[in-house]
Amino acid sequence: MDASGGAAAASCGSAGASGSPSAPVTPPSSETGSGGAAESGGSTEAERVARIEAAAGEILEAVGEDRGRQGLQETPLRFAKAMDFFTSGYRAAIDDVVNDAVFLNERQCGECDASDVVVVRDIDMFSLCEHHMVPFYGKIHIAYLPGAKILGLSKFARVTDVYARRLQVQERITQQVADALTAILEPRGLMVIVEATHLCMCMRGVEKCGASTVTTAARGAYAESPALRQEFVALSKS
Numbered sequence: 001m002d003a004s005g006g007a008a009a010a011s012c013g014s015a016g017a018s019g020s021p022s023a024p025v026t027p028p029s030s031e032t033g034s035g036g037a038a039e040s041g042g043s044t045e046a047e048r049v050a051r052i053e054a055a056a057g058e059i060l061e062a063v064g065e066d067r068g069r070q071g072l073q074e075t076p077l078r079f080a081k082a083m084d085f086f087t088s089g090y091r092a093a094i095d096d097v098v099n100d101a102v103f104l105n106e107r108q109c110g111e112c113d114a115s116d117v118v119v120v121r122d123i124d125m126f127s128l129c130e131h132h133m134v135p136f137y138g139k140i141h142i143a144y145l146p147g148a149k150i151l152g153l154s155k156f157a158r159v160t161d162v163y164a165r166r167l168q169v170q171e172r173i174t175q176q177v178a179d180a181l182t183a184i185l186e187p188r189g190l191m192v193i194v195e196a197t198h199l200c201m202c203m204r205g206v207e208k209c210g211a212s213t214v215t216t217a218a219r220g221a222y223a224e225s226p227a228l229r230q231e232f233v234a235l236s237k238s
């Protein structure tokens with residue numbers, strides 16, 4: 001992996017790279033979990049699960065299965081509940097997730113220098129690619145240079161889940177996590193690296209499972225400093 005130059009490899013269905021890591025795809029917003037994806041239209045859980053369950057039953061018949069056989073009787077319902085969870089990010093609000101875990105940075109800047117970096121690495125990420133509705137999964141690493149605020153460490157994983165639990169492309173998760181955290185923390189700089197394996201590449205198409213896709217998003221000082229990016233890449237691996 002070499003993310004130091006800001007290179008972003010294309011994910012499964014994309015024709016090309018996602019462009020410069022310093023160019024946000026979506027505007028910063030800390031208000032909601034939305035952005036770049038459809039909302040669920042205000043449906044209740046029971047309504048969503050019933051619709052997905054009916055569709056899953058159709059799929060079982062379409063592939064030639066006997067949906068009445070013992071092992072499949074509850075499969076459409078189980079699938080529906082799982083899919084509702086996998087897409088629960090559409091219904092999550094970033095402000096609720098972050099809640100009361102934004103703290104004042106007691107060492108206010110002026111005293112800070114570039115070495116005061118906070119790195120949270122190896123956060124597990126599981127998502128569904130929007131081109132095939134097949135999982136992609138991997139690790140997300142986040143670095144930031146605090147300004148006046150810091151965030152409880154567990155919240156970085158929660159923010160990641162808000163964007164990962166949707167139909168996604170890896171490039172967009174990377175940008176959305178960077179933009180959401182930038183809006184929440186107002187840091188001097190922030191960078192996100194995502195490394196993921198896409199099962200739609202492993203199980204179909206090119207069937208190359210050894211390939212991992214790396215995407216980056218850099219904001220503030222990280223967008224301007226190759227040295228900071230290189231330091232983070234090194235920290236994310238050590």
Ligand SMILES: [Zn+2]
Binds near residue numbers: 133198
């Ligand atoms: Zn795909």
